[in-house]
Amino acid sequence: MSYYDIDSILTQSEKIPCTFQLDIPDLGYLDNTPTQPLKAGTKVNLPLWLAEMLVIANSGDAEGKSFVTFDLPPALGNDVVQALKADPRAVPLRDQSPHFYGLGTHMMDLSEEQEMAAVLRKTFVTRAAEVALHARKVGGVGHRGKGPEEGSNLGIGGAGEEFLRGLDEWERKLFRKAHDGAKSGKEWMEGVKKH
Amino acid sequence: MPMYGDLGNKLVQHAKRTQNLAHLPSYQTELVRAVAREVRDLDKDVASLLEPFQGSFDPSAEQATACTLLVNHLSMRRNKRCLLAYHRTRTDKLEELVWSGSDVLDLAGQQTGGGNGGPVADSGGSSSLSPQEEDYFRQYGDLLAAYKGQWTDIDLTGSLEPPRDLFIDVRVLKDAGEIQTEYGAINLTKNSQFYVRQGDVERLIAQGYLQKLG
Numbered sequence: 001m002s003y004y005d006i007d008s009i010l011t012q013s014e015k016i017p018c019t020f021q022l023d024i025p026d027l028g029y030l031d032n033t034p035t036q037p038l039k040a041g042t043k044v045n046l047p048l049w050l051a052e053m054l055v056i057a058n059s060g061d062a063e064g065k066s067f068v069t070f071d072l073p074p075a076l077g078n079d080v081v082q083a084l085k086a087d088p089r090a091v092p093l094r095d096q097s098p099h100f101y102g103l104g105t106h107m108m109d110l111s112e113e114q115e116m117a118a119v120l121r122k123t124f125v126t127r128a129a130e131v132a133l134h135a136r137k138v139g140g141v142g143h144r145g146k147g148p149e150e151g152s153n154l155g156i157g158g159a160g161e162e163f164l165r166g167l168d169e170w171e172r173k174l175f176r177k178a179h180d181g182a183k184s185g186k187e188w189m190e191g192v193k194k195h
Numbered sequence: 196m197p198m199y200g201d202l203g204n205k206l207v208q209h210a211k212r213t214q215n216l217a218h219l220p221s222y223q224t225e226l227v228r229a230v231a232r233e234v235r236d237l238d239k240d241v242a243s244l245l246e247p248f249q250g251s252f253d254p255s256a257e258q259a260t261a262c263t264l265l266v267n268h269l270s271m272r273r274n275k276r277c278l279l280a281y282h283r284t285r286t287d288k289l290e291e292l293v294w295s296g297s298d299v300l301d302l303a304g305q306q307t308g309g310g311n312g313g314p315v316a317d318s319g320g321s322s323s324l325s326p327q328e329e330d331y332f333r334q335y336g337d338l339l340a341a342y343k344g345q346w347t348d349i350d351l352t353g354s355l356e357p358p359r360d361l362f363i364d365v366r367v368l369k370d371a372g373e374i375q376t377e378y379g380a381i382n383l384t385k386n387s388q389f390y391v392r393q394g395d396v397e398r399l400i401a402q403g404y405l406q407k408l409g
Contacts, residue, residue, distance in 0.1 A: 009277060013204050
């Protein structure tokens with residue numbers, strides 16, 4: 001996660017629901033009402049890069065209260081967590097958030113969600129195995145004899161298509177790496193045989 | 196309603212797309228300017244917010260102002276990160292292009308040939324690089340040339356693929372003038388065909404002057 005990492009920057013533009021804890025005259029624009037003050041208790045969806053610091057920052061009074069409190073975004077809501085517990089492979093994570101795991105990691109930095117960590121870990125492990133399976137199938141050993149250009153094609157047919165469409169960015173990267181790895185391995189083996 | 200940081204986000208989405216492209220898309224001059232302007236506006240806001248306090252601002256007494264300042268500060272910081280990441284993605288790409296032997300002028304040609312920039316971008320053979328990027332490209336090229344110059348018997352930017360054959364057939368796609376080889380000079384005129392040593396012409400193939408046959 002470097003400062004220049006594009007995916008990390010895009011992850012931080014994911015929005016989470018926040019509630020302001022005090023009246024702020026100049027921030028009405030955050031709630032689409034630039035002319036009016038932002039009232040305490042207003043719920044606003046804020047991008048992570050803003051919400052994160054506002055949650056952590058201490059407003060400086062004796063109680064050490066934060067400027068805002070936050071809730072879990074719908075992408076990590078109870079429905080989704082229950083569905084993931086039932087079968088991690090059946091949930092299209094991309095529809096929840098293109099940076100699903102990134103969002104989850106950020107949220108766990110902000111709150112102590114022991115169960116969430118376990119669910120996400122199990123989700124990733126289960127899905128990673130499935131991703132690897134598909135990555136090897138596509139243009140891999142199964143496609144022998146169909147010409148070399150088949151191997152470079154990322155297009156997928158059949159039952160796996162729906163699952164692969166639902167991969168989040170991180171899983172997509174994993175898929176591409178697994179796919180390219182299998183392909184290069186195959187190419188190298190063929191090169192060895194020739195000489 | 197647009198919010199601070201939205202434009203910066205757009206810029207980063209451009210960078211994301213750039214990562215997956217073989218060529219370098221046009222520099223987003225307008226967007227970069229707009230983000231920089233946003234930073235200046237935010238800075239002005241901060242200055243005017245702090246002005247009445249005459250340098251003795253107490254965050255715990257003025258919580259609402261403190262929060263506004265924090266939001267402004269974070270927005271500026273976010274914009275800075277977006278701007279830097281956008282430019283870094285592009286310079287990474289430029290360095291890659293230098294190593295692979297591309298030419299800035301070639302890039303400008305591709306831009307006009309591709310026709311995806313619309314009639315405005317195409318007129319006057321405009322480059323997809325900003326003037327600063329062209330400078331960067333040129334100077335990085337010089338650096339690389341100086342670095343490569345330390346070894347005369349090895350070509351650092353040569354192909355990593357071991358050649359199957361020492362000699363290959365090539366067709367000349369555009370005039371490249373005369374080149375010197377171990378076996379004498381060859382005059383590369385358009386549409387002519389030669390049987391040459393691969394090592395002698397690798398560069399010209401990468402630059403698109405020659406096409407490898409067979």
